[in-house]
Amino acid sequence: MTATLTPGRLRKPPRPTATRPVERRWEKLAPYGYVAPFYVLFLIFGLFPLLFTFYVALFDWNPIGEQTFVGLQNFRDLANDPRFWNALRNTFSIWIISTVPQLLLALVLAQVLNSAFLRFASFFRMAMLLPYITSVAATTIVFAQLFNRDYGLLNWFLGFFGVENIDFMSTALGSHLLISAMVIWRWFGYNTLLYLASLQAVPRDLYEAAAVDGAGPVKQFFHITLPSLRPVIIFTVIMSTIGGLQIFTEPLLLSNGLLTCGTARQCQTLSLFLFEQGFGSFKFGYGSAIGVALFAIIVVVAFVNFVLSSRVGKKA
8 A cells, every 4th residue: 555645735935024114214224333543533633633733734833822824935935945955855866765775675575575585584574664663763773883983894995995984964965874774673574574475476377377477587587476566566556655754752852852853954855844844843834834835746656656656567
């Protein structure tokens, strides 16, 4: 005797419970609530001070007295101030001397650290961060001793070649080289790790295929490595531009807290000149005009660097 099974009725899945209007509204607004703290803090501590600086630049602003509207007079005075142009030259000189070697050195070191034949690679990669985590004050003390005129290690080494002791802080070029050496030492490891992380994301198959086609290491570098690093290169160039044009701590510490950075203002940057006028002479309006000019310069230079880096990356 065989039993026959009759298929039963297919049960319909239960209806999902209706979502309340309040819950639906919260689901839509929740992402904005999560990101709102950043924008609120940026509005208070970033955007408002920037806009207020533009406003103060139009006044003869005395912090404990009257504020007289002068329009663009602060900017006219700035254009005729030789101290401003001297600080601008110093800023650009230090920025170029420090940024170009720094990024080139980081690119070469990243290529070396990415090599499969490098032993103790993890140790060397971690060591790249040591200059970055070292305090600026400690770095300044060490470099001031290395470049010291009377008993510095560099002058001692140059003495073997008959070179007389050089007082680096007494000349514009010498002080710029000293400050640039500090900046390179502090930031090359950080940029190296950025390039290294991007290099490790490049598939090894591309290099193997290029080697099979007869491409050597140089061709692989220019046709595979550089195009792959283009977004990171653009990022590092822009960030180095912003940081280099705002350099403040290194020249201030090397000059022992002197805002003029020497009697001849040989290493005074725009940031030091701004601080000197704003908080040294209490010319808040004039100092704000310097800040606005520095802001405009950074925007223009960063945009030019972005365009040039993008074109170079595409051609590579």
